[in-house]
Amino acid sequence: MVHYLSTRLPTAEELPYSDDTPVDSELQDLVAHLLRDTLAAIWAERHDWFFGIDMGVYYHPEKPAIVPDGFLSLGVQRILGERLRLSYLLWAENYIPPILTLEVVSKTPGGEYKRKKREYARMGVLYYVIYAPDRRRKPPLEVYKLQNNTYEQPELVPFGSPLWLPEINLGIGRERGMYQGIEREWLYWYDEEGNRYLTPEEKAKEAQLEMQNLIAKLREQGLTSEQLKALGIDD
Numbered sequence: 104m105v106h107y108l109s110t111r112l113p114t115a116e117e118l119p120y121s122d123d124t125p126v127d128s129e130l131q132d133l134v135a136h137l138l139r140d141t142l143a144a145i146w147a148e149r150h151d152w153f154f155g156i157d158m159g160v161y162y163h164p165e166k167p168a169i170v171p172d173g174f175l176s177l178g179v180q181r182i183l184g185e186r187l188r189l190s191y192l193l194w195a196e197n198y199i200p201p202i203l204t205l206e207v208v209s210k211t212p213g214g215e216y217k218r219k220k221r222e223y224a225r226m227g228v229l230y231y232v233i234y235a236p237d238r239r240r241k242p243p244l245e246v247y248k249l250q251n252n253t254y255e256q257p258e259l260v261p262f263g264s265p266l267w268l269p270e271i272n273l274g275i276g277r278e279r280g281m282y283q284g285i286e287r288e289w290l291y292w293y294d295e296e297g298n299r300y301l302t303p304e305e306k307a308k309e310a311q312l313e314m315q316n317l318i319a320k321l322r323e324q325g326l327t328s329e330q331l332k333a334l335g336i337d338d
Contacts, residue, residue, distance in 0.1 A: 112164050112194045131207040132156070134234060134290055135173030137282050137302060138205070141292050142175075144303045150181045159190040160201065162226045169222050174201035177271070193226075200227040202271060205290075208235035220247070224254055230268060232275065233257070234290060244277050244290065265293040281305075 139154040146152060153176045159168030168190060179196050193200060204223050206215040215233055223231050231247040231254060245257035246266055260266045265276025274293035282289055282302060292300045301309065321336070 112192075114192075114195070128207075128209055130236070131172050131209070133282065133285070134207050135205060137289055138173060138292065140304075141300050141302050144306065145292065145300050151179065152177050153179050153181055153188070153191075155188070155191055155201075158188065160226070161190060161192045162200065162222075164194070169219065169226075171201070171204040171219075171223075172207045173205040174228075175203040175271070176201045202228070203230040203232060203268070204228050205232045205234070208233060208237075220254060224249060224252060229270060234277075236288065244275075246275065262288075265291075265297055265299075267293075267295060 135156045139156060142152070142154055155171070155174050155176075157170060157172065158174075159170050160174065161168045174191070176191070176196065176199055178199050191201075204219075206219060208215050220231060227249070229249050231249075233245050233247070235243045235245075237243070242259040242261055244260040246260060246268075247254035247257045258266050260276055263276070263278050265274035267274045272295075274295070274297065275290060276293055276299075277288055277290050278299065279287065280289050280291070280302075282304065291302075294300065317336070
């Protein structure tokens, strides 16, 4: 964990929160959004977490922000007023660093294995997740865990076999699925038994299918459209 002395620490409004640099690819953006969307559903009643996407994380007032593709923090307020967060300042978050950071590697690595790895370790990030979908010689998903202020050899996460993260009470893994109409391999959250959490999109389709099955059963019992409408069911 980084410690520093300062008579006055800057606010988020006083620090750059946008460098007008776009994300490297659409995939980097979508992978992080899928994970955040799913968390928003499974942790809907919790208010002690925050998942940032392409947001500057400041861990020292005199150093530039580091910008993960995605990051998860626990023990912080999920919502900070109507303006929300401009960036993530450790000194404004009770010095709580992200517990997990995510980098989606394009064909040309951008410091994910060296510079960012060092900075995340210095910041105190417990889990550093790297997803390199174009890698073929070994599994593209690897998870580093901080031990004694350094990252040891990563856990390589095979397809369909999620890695359990006990401090987060979630597993992370990869398998094929559909997100925003795109079928491909995605990263997902899992429970302790290895069951994948559905995305909001999948949950909506599941609910729609259940309603269709219910309507079919009621139809078999002889209910008319008028009777279904009286029950609040529009067929």
